[in-house]
Amino acid sequence: MDDSIIGTCAECGSEFLKSKSKMEELCPECAYWLYGYENCKHIFKAGKCTICLWDGSKSDYIKSLSSEF
Numbered sequence: 524m525d526d527s528i529i530g531t532c533a534e535c536g537s538e539f540l541k542s543k544s545k546m547e548e549l550c551p552e553c554a555y556w557l558y559g560y561e562n563c564k565h566i567f568k569a570g571k572c573t574i575c576l577w578d579g580s581k582s583d584y585i586k587s588l589s590s591e592f
């Protein structure tokens with residue numbers, strides 16, 4: 524497995540490191556909100572998570588879910 528493959532999240536449109544997400548098509552953040560998978564403990568530097576490369580994007584749907592808390 525190549526752990527440096529970068530995908531584009533189908534939900535929020537952010538790039539993410541595929542090896543850090545349980546879902547092929549979703550970043551760890553969206554996989555967490557949509558499917559309850561373990562989220563990345565994002566560490567942001569220069570607008571991107573240094574672990575999974577998520578850029579902080581949230582789809583309207585994820586926003587509506589996460590704002591309930």
Ligand SMILES: [Zn+2]
Binds near residue numbers: 549
């Ligand atoms: Zn996403």
Ligand SMILES: [Zn+2]
Binds near residue numbers: 575
């Ligand atoms: Zn992350």
